[in-house]
Amino acid sequence: MMNQQDAGPRRFYMIACDILFREVCRLAADAPNIIDLEFVRKGLHDVPTEQMQADLQRRIDAVDPTIYEAVLLGYARCNDGTVGLRARDIPLILPRAHDCITLFLGSRHQYRQYHDAHPGTYFRTSGWIERNFADGDGTIMDGLGLNKPFDEYVAKYGRENAEYIAQFLDSWKRNYDRLTFIDTGVAAELDYSERTRLEADERGWTFECVPGDLGLLARLLAGQWDSPDFVVVPPGWRITARNDERVLDSAEPSDSGAGAGS
Numbered sequence: 001m002m003n004q005q006d007a008g009p010r011r012f013y014m015i016a017c018d019i020l021f022r023e024v025c026r027l028a029a030d031a032p033n034i035i036d037l038e039f040v041r042k043g044l045h046d047v048p049t050e051q052m053q054a055d056l057q058r059r060i061d062a063v064d065p066t067i068y069e070a071v072l073l074g075y076a077r078c079n080d081g082t083v084g085l086r087a088r089d090i091p092l093i094l095p096r097a098h099d100c101i102t103l104f105l106g107s108r109h110q111y112r113q114y115h116d117a118h119p120g121t122y123f124r125t126s127g128w129i130e131r132n133f134a135d136g137d138g139t140i141m142d143g144l145g146l147n148k149p150f151d152e153y154v155a156k157y158g159r160e161n162a163e164y165i166a167q168f169l170d171s172w173k174r175n176y177d178r179l180t181f182i183d184t185g186v187a188a189e190l191d192y193s194e195r196t197r198l199e200a201d202e203r204g205w206t207f208e209c210v211p212g213d214l215g216l217l218a219r220l221l222a223g224q225w226d227s228p229d230f231v232v233v234p235p236g237w238r239i240t241a242r243n244d245e246r247v248l249d250s251a252e253p254s255d256s257g258a259g260a261g262s
Contacts, residue, residue: 016074106213184212
């Protein structure tokens with residue numbers, strides 16, 4: 001394992017959701033360290049929690065500790081999909097956040113402030129637009145057969161049942177009235193903000209474009225983890241969940257509680 005006192009850049013291995021693809025690639029190119037990247041398809045968020053945990057743990061375990069100084073996770077708590085993950089021979093580091101919106105807005109405070117002011121908000125980023133694969137990705141919806149074209153439902157269940165299924169699958173939208181695009185400064189020529197505005201108009205929702213802040217992700221890649229914004233999991237320890245503003249922590253294997261310090 002690399003000695004932190006060695007001159008020159010440190011070498012990290014990052015496992016990230018491909019929602020962050022453009023932002024992480026840009027940051028990795030400019031980082032003061034050598035960052036090798038592995039991106040995981042967005043659909044991992046939608047599989048059962050245990051399956052997501054197992055998939056990420058397998059990827060963590062495959063990282064060579066003789067080459068890398070630490071494993072970075074481009075994830076947050078993500079419906080507990082990262083809870084229970086263990087660091088092996090090198091530390092495991094991830095942002096202390098509920099979900100990736102915090103990573104795009106730069107801090108838990110910024111996310112909370114926006115959410116409190118606009119509780120019915122659904123977010124879009126370049127990654128959420130580009131990586132939103134419709135089906136065939138092994139997600140829960142795919143496994144249940146609930147991601148098919150409407151005509152297939154009609155053929156299989158009849159029109160009345162098909163209409164009920166469609167209404168049920170669309171019901172989540174009733175909780176939202178605002179569509180907000182987070183502009184992180186990538187893919188400007190693709191005008192995803194305008195695309196999001198048109199989608200908001202179609203839904204009858206309010207549209208807003210807000211500037212993103214990649215400072216949290218930049219500090220993750222720079223190795224600047226000495227702050228409450230990150231969970232540093234020492235070798236042999238695991239990620240734990242907290243039911244307070246800290247969101248996540250780490251604990252020794254013998255400690256079954258969720259409040260151990262990191």
